[in-house]
Structure formats: C-alpha cells, structure tokens
Amino acid sequence: DGGITQSPKYLFRKEGQNVTLSCEQNLNHDAMYWYRQDPGQGLRLIYYSQIVNDFQKGDIAEGYSVSREKKESFPLTVTSAQKNPTAFYLCATGGGRTDTQYFGPGTRLTVL
Amino acid sequence: KNEVEQSPQNLTAQEGEFITINCSYSVGISALHWLQQHPGGGIVSLFMLSSGKKKHGRLIATINIQEKHSSLHITASHPRDSAVYICAVRFGTNAGKSTFGDGTTLTVKP
Numbered sequence: 205d206g207g208i209t210q211s212p213k214y215l216f217r218k219e220g221q222n223v224t225l226s227c228e229q230n231l232n233h234d235a236m237y238w239y240r241q242d243p244g245q246g247l248r249l250i251y252y253s254q255i256v257n258d259f260q261k262g263d264i265a266e267g268y269s270v271s272r273e274k275k276e277s278f279p280l281t282v283t284s285a286q287k288n289p290t291a292f293y294l295c296a297t298g299g300g301r302t303d304t305q306y307f308g309p310g311t312r313l314t315v316l
Numbered sequence: 317k318n319e320v321e322q323s324p325q326n327l328t329a330q331e332g333e334f335i336t337i338n339c340s341y342s343v344g345i346s347a348l349h350w351l352q353q354h355p356g357g358g359i360v361s362l363f364m365l366s367s368g369k370k371k372h373g374r375l376i377a378t379i380n381i382q383e384k385h386s387s388l389h390i391t392a393s394h395p396r397d398s399a400v401y402i403c404a405v406r407f408g409t410n411a412g413k414s415t416f417g418d419g420t421t422l423t424v425k426p
Binding site: 244245246247248249292294296304305306307309310312 | 358417
C-alpha cells in the first residue's frame with residue numbers, strides 16, 4: 205500500500221509538554237513537508253526537507269523542530285515554546301515525474 | 317493579506333449545477349495547484365497546471381497567466397463534491413515554497 209502515514213489521527217497533550225507527530229512515506233519521494241492548518245485559514249509551512257539529513261525552516265518554524273534521518277520518515281516535534289499548538293498538522297511529500305505534492309491524512313493536536 | 321485570494325469563501329449549490337471557484341494571485345508563478353480537502357481533513361491533489369486548461373472527469377481547471385487568475389469548474393455537481401477546495405501557487409521550483417489560499421467551502425445539496 206503506497207502512501208503517507210501520519211499517526212495518531214487525534215492527539216491530546218497537556219500544556220508545557222513536548223509532543224512528536226509521526227510522518228512516514230513509502231513513495232520514495234525526496235522532499236517532505238510539514239504544514240499547519242487553523243480553522244478558515246490556508247496551510248502554512250512549518251519545515252521542509254529536500255534530502256536526508258537536511259531541512260529548512262518554513263514560514264512558522266518557531267516552537268517546532270524536525271529531523272530527517274531516513275528518507276521515509278520526517279517527524280515533527282511541537283515543543284512547549286510553541287505558544288498556540290492546537291491545530292491540524294499535515295505532512296506532505298513531493299517529487300516524482302509530475303513534482304506534485306501528496307498529503308497525509310493529518311493529525312489533529314489539542315493542547316489542554 | 318494573503319497573496320492568494322480565493323472566491324467565493326463559501327458556496328452552496330443544488331445537485332446538477334455548474335460550479336466555478338476562482339483563485340487570483342499577485343505575482344508571477346511557476347505552477348498552480350488545485351486541492352480538495354474532505355470533511356475528515358485529508359487532502360487530495362486535483363490538478364497542477366502552469367498554462368492552459370486541464371480536464372479530469374467532471375472537473376476542469378483553467379489558468380490565465382497574464383491575468384494571474386485560475387478557475388476550477390465542476391460540471392453536473394453532486395453532493396459527494398462537497399468539500400473545501402484549495403488553490404496553492406508555487407513561486408519557484410520548490411514545492412515547499414507554495415502559498416495556499418484560505419479555501420472555498422462547497423456544499424452541494426441533493
């Protein structure tokens with residue numbers, strides 16, 4: 205089954221705790237992305253990685269961290285420094301012949 | 317102010333109607349992407365285009381580079397078309413440098 209897996213679908217955390225969101229892909233795409241979506245707003249880029257062991261900050265990287273140790277995996281950590289972490293988080297990959305983006309099912313994070 | 321403007325923000329139609337969703341952007345782009353987001357949150361890519369027109373089933377996407385405008389049309393709309401439609405523009409060769417519109421929420425009533 206080809207695609208992008210994000211887990212869990214729903215995540216609840218207490219304020220002040222770090223939390224890591226998983227993103228795994230078996231599409232063999234080089235590029236991977238993390239987006240945040242808030243109600244009624246467009247997707248905003250948090251971090252992206254175009255190759256293993258390399259990643260760049262997006263538009264709203266503060267309070268987040270990532271790693272890219274394997275091509276298949278691009279986990280996102282939401283740290284306690286993120287002031288308003290409750291949101292819907294989407295992982296995407298890019299590449300292939302058409303260079304289009306493919307999106308995972310998303311993780312809805314709620315910080316209590 | 318978003319560099320990518322979608323209109324309308326919300327759209328309600330009766331089954332069978334012809335639907336048009338618009339996307340305007342402010343600077344030159346390398347590609348434009350139409351996406352569909354289902355109520356559960358999953359996003360599906362519909363079209364990526366840099367010129368002209370593309371068609372897939374009942375969906376048609378057009379782009380006018382000179383006018384910096386794209387439209388997504390749905391013919392013979394159906395309740396299963398109810399979703400949020402998102403326009404994203406790419407300003408360079410890196411997909412990560414895309415800017416997303418706020419989305420158009422479409423509801424098709426039977």
